[in-house]
Amino acid sequence: MQTAIFTTLLVASLLFFGWSVYRRLSLVLLGQPEERFDQPGLRLSEMFLYAFGQLRVIKKPFGLNHFVIFWSFVILAIANGEFMVNGVFPTLSLALLPEGLHRALLLAFDVVSLLTLFAIVLSFVRRIVVRPAQLDSLYVKGRSPEAFVILSFIALLMLAYFGMHGAIIAQRPEAAASAMPVSTVVAAWLTNAGVDLSLVESVSWWVHAFVLLAFICFLPLSKHMHILTAIPNCYFGALTWPATQPRETFEKGAVYGVGSVERFTWKDLFDSFSCTECGRCQAACPASITGKPLNPRQIVHAIKTNLLENGPALKDGRKATLPLIGDEGEGTNTEDAIWSCTTCGACMEACPVLIEQMPKIVKMRRHLVETESKFPEELLNLFENMEQRSNPWGIAPGERAKWVSTLPVKPFVAGETEYLLYVGCAGSFDSRAKQVTVALATVLNAAGVSWGILGKDEKCCGDSLRRLGNEFLFDKMAKENVEIFRERGVAKVITLCPHCLTTLKNDYRQYGLELEVVHQSELIADLIKKGRIKLDGGEKSLGKIAYHDPCYLGRHNDIFEAPRTVVQAVTGEAVMEAERHGRNSFCCGAGGGRMWMEEFIGDRVNHTRVDELLAEKPDTVCVACPYCMTMMEDGLKDRGAGEVKVRDVVEVLAEGLLHKKG
Amino acid sequence: MLVVVCVKQVPDTTQVQIDPVTNTLIREGVPFIVNPYDTHAVEQALRFKDRYGCRVVAISMGPPNAEATLRKALAQGADRAVLLSDRVFGGADTLATSKVLAAAIERLSKEDEVGVVICGKQTIDGDTAQVGPGIATRLNFAQLTLVDRVDELDLSARRIKVSRKLEGRHEHVEAPLPVLLTVVRELNRPRYPTVAMRLESADAKVEVWDNGVLGLDVNTIGLKGSPTWVSRIFSPERAKGEMLGDGAHDPEGAAQILIDKMIEKDLLAL
Ligand code: SF4
Ligand code: SF4
Numbered sequence: 008m009q010t011a012i013f014t015t016l017l018v019a020s021l022l023f024f025g026w027s028v029y030r031r032l033s034l035v036l037l038g039q040p041e042e043r044f045d046q047p048g049l050r051l052s053e054m055f056l057y058a059f060g061q062l063r064v065i066k067k068p069f070g071l072n073h074f075v076i077f078w079s080f081v082i083l084a085i086a087n088g089e090f091m092v093n094g095v096f097p098t099l100s101l102a103l104l105p106e107g108l109h110r111a112l113l114l115a116f117d118v119v120s121l122l123t124l125f126a127i128v129l130s131f132v133r134r135i136v137v138r139p140a141q142l143d144s145l146y147v148k149g150r151s152p153e154a155f156v157i158l159s160f161i162a163l164l165m166l167a168y169f170g171m172h173g174a175i176i177a178q179r180p181e182a183a184a185s186a187m188p189v190s191t192v193v194a195a196w197l198t199n200a201g202v203d204l205s206l207v208e209s210v211s212w213w214v215h216a217f218v219l220l221a222f223i224c225f226l227p228l229s230k231h232m233h234i235l236t237a238i239p240n241c242y243f244g245a246l247t248w249p250a251t252q253p254r255e256t257f258e259k260g261a262v263y264g265v266g267s268v269e270r271f272t273w274k275d276l277f278d279s280f281s282c283t284e285c286g287r288c289q290a291a292c293p294a295s296i297t298g299k300p301l302n303p304r305q306i307v308h309a310i311k312t313n314l315l316e317n318g319p320a321l322k323d324g325r326k327a328t329l330p331l332i333g334d335e336g337e338g339t340n341t342e343d344a345i346w347s348c349t350t351c352g353a354c355m356e357a358c359p360v361l362i363e364q365m366p367k368i369v370k371m372r373r374h375l376v377e378t379e380s381k382f383p384e385e386l387l388n389l390f391e392n393m394e395q396r397s398n399p400w401g402i403a404p405g406e407r408a409k410w411v412s413t414l415p416v417k418p419f420v421a422g423e424t425e426y427l428l429y430v431g432c433a434g435s436f437d438s439r440a441k442q443v444t445v446a447l448a449t450v451l452n453a454a455g456v457s458w459g460i461l462g463k464d465e466k467c468c469g470d471s472l473r474r475l476g477n478e479f480l481f482d483k484m485a486k487e488n489v490e491i492f493r494e495r496g497v498a499k500v501i502t503l504c505p506h507c508l509t510t511l512k513n514d515y516r517q518y519g520l521e522l523e524v525v526h527q528s529e530l531i532a533d534l535i536k537k538g539r540i541k542l543d544g545g546e547k548s549l550g551k552i553a554y555h556d557p558c559y560l561g562r563h564n565d566i567f568e569a570p571r572t573v574v575q576a577v578t579g580e581a582v583m584e585a586e587r588h589g590r591n592s593f594c595c596g597a598g599g600g601r602m603w604m605e606e607f608i609g610d611r612v613n614h615t616r617v618d619e620l621l622a623e624k625p626d627t628v629c630v631a632c633p634y635c636m637t638m639m640e641d642g643l644k645d646r647g648a649g650e651v652k653v654r655d656v657v658e659v660l661a662e663g664l665l666h667k668k669g
Numbered sequence: 670m671l672v673v674v675c676v677k678q679v680p681d682t683t684q685v686q687i688d689p690v691t692n693t694l695i696r697e698g699v700p701f702i703v704n705p706y707d708t709h710a711v712e713q714a715l716r717f718k719d720r721y722g723c724r725v726v727a728i729s730m731g732p733p734n735a736e737a738t739l740r741k742a743l744a745q746g747a748d749r750a751v752l753l754s755d756r757v758f759g760g761a762d763t764l765a766t767s768k769v770l771a772a773a774i775e776r777l778s779k780e781d782e783v784g785v786v787i788c789g790k791q792t793i794d795g796d797t798a799q800v801g802p803g804i805a806t807r808l809n810f811a812q813l814t815l816v817d818r819v820d821e822l823d824l825s826a827r828r829i830k831v832s833r834k835l836e837g838r839h840e841h842v843e844a845p846l847p848v849l850l851t852v853v854r855e856l857n858r859p860r861y862p863t864v865a866m867r868l869e870s871a872d873a874k875v876e877v878w879d880n881g882v883l884g885l886d887v888n889t890i891g892l893k894g895s896p897t898w899v900s901r902i903f904s905p906e907r908a909k910g911e912m913l914g915d916g917a918h919d920p921e922g923a924a925q926i927l928i929d930k931m932i933e934k935d936l937l938a939l
Binding site for chain 2: 257258259263376377378379380382384387390395396401403404405479
């Protein structure tokens, strides 16, 4: 009787489970193609690191907790498998295994179940008592019952497990009791309590059965779907850090960007089913933190909701009805949210399951710019200036080389000059950044580096255009630049600005141009190391120096040490670190084209960052990016801390050289 | 009904320099752009199209490469583009230019009624603001210059109501159709072409009309038909100013001196 009922329920649950999973995952196939099957070896190792090693998870408080739950799941999957098989075919059980192995497994199940129980209690405590900020936002409040249901399920499973085994051991002590220490303790309690042991055994068995089957049914409907998808998602994760966005082809009749959910790639859609809703991305996002309507978790979640809603219609070849971009609502992203992103990449750095949030946002921007022509009005000028004058300010291109007026600067000639110094728009036109350019030129000359410039022929790299979703213009400018670099035989480039660095290095690669691009900070760190620049390490005029990591230098291009070693070589002291630094640094607010936009909503990102830096009480804030320079200088002035200096790392070095000479 | 919008390709004047020896514009290497005021004219024409379903024809007089300017109008949504290009049109002043443009509009009106002609208030290279009014005069259209808002276009009553931006005041005026408007930047925000429109316009047809089509007397157009000509272009000498007050230590005092000076020169409307 018991077997028949259980078998029926199990089959029904498995069918429901299979159907739900199929219904969801088959929607992923609606997405556009994307190559994520190459290099299986590397992919496997990434998967082990991030999924089984839980690399990102354990970095955070309570991460260890999840590590325990994750591994218990893996181990207890065997126990639960046995439970189901045994429920249908009572003669089959793990007892058929060799004695030693069986006992080892029982021991593992017993201990792991107890650990899980502890971890679950901790999770409850965390959600009720500690309440981390990211679990407390409006968005999550409505969803937390789900988490409690799941946690209760797991807790009940464990309790039922011990109830069942405790009762069995109390009745038949020979049942491998010595391999199950926890259950043996439970058995003693039950015996002492004088309860009806066979009743406890069967009630526990049925509770275990029901909860397990309910769990199986509920799983694909909840965020715990990630139990199935997170591991493959790590396998299909980006093999190189996604600092860039994919190219588009421009031809008549093509569709640009993502304006409807099926325009995402299958991997984008799979990402949305892998989200654990942990909120790590949100807790790291400068837009979310400063009260903008952007929350990367919600972006990912809206994609999933939208896909579930529109999926059936799309499958039948009908049009989506719930808009992907539009007014606020479940399954829809607002334009304000899409425009709030600084493309800083903090979300992607934080995500434990390697979801790529930022490129999705840029893809939606593409739709808005290229298909709908809808964007914040400040950008119209930017786009026109870029197209007509190849710089964001719309200054006459003829003035690009004006900064050289005080210095003898040679044009780049292939074969004669080693490096092209790609000055970039800020370094050429912005009066503050021009001082940095001059400092860099002075330092390069002092070290005897062979370098030259393109002068008036230099064009904007197009970084802001690409991040803002104006891929059409970016494509045009990238092609022009690639052509110029090829024509002039450029092989090695120094950039002043991390945005030029990333564009020349990571974006132009998509155009078949492989340049050796170095950021000035890397080059000067190297020159110091090689002894081509000599310093006495005692420069004190800048006082205590705090370093701010630019997103496009650090997180996006892995350059963390070079600027720090330069400052240390000059001052003899390590830089002061802001609370968020290195990989976890906090954006200045100007990336992703935000430099050219107004910031009307919430706090200003640069104020938040400046406050954090000021907490260290520095005399100087050292940056390595012209955008950060502007944002820090403005922020410090706004905060009434104008006496704190802002210096580019190469200016710090130039100062050191000056004083050494003098 | 047709809405005709006149556009001009101009050198990007922020990048033009004057040769101090020959007193002529150095045009080499200077990129051409659409006259900025004209982009607002195109936008207004497109708004009429969106609202009333009029057809928009963009016309331009200029050398063959002025085609790029017309393509831009097509990318924004104009239905048709006509380039008026002929050697005999060259060297024209504002009078001769307005004759050619008026003739082209007249020719278009044989195909369909032209209800509204829109021009930018002036071009940034000549800065005369005469061509628009010249066209209106030649066509005997009502002319409303310096329009910064269109209040109403009533096609059945054949009237238009607009606001004109004058110095220090606005004027609300009404005129019967057909009408010619010249527009200022405040009128609207030009739309940004979508990629699809850009690609579409890249190989759309731009018609070219020469004087064979217009059949004007060659003595009344081009250089020959121009009663004015430029004798000299020069950068004005700027007298060096003097330093007054001490802005660094007494900013308020310095500001007071500045205000007094401005009042003295009658530069502040009190
Ligand atoms: S890239 Fe930065 S700003 Fe954009 S969503 Fe991610 S964390 Fe937020
Ligand atoms: S996208 Fe990643 S970091 Fe953000 S909530 Fe989902 S799983 Fe967590």
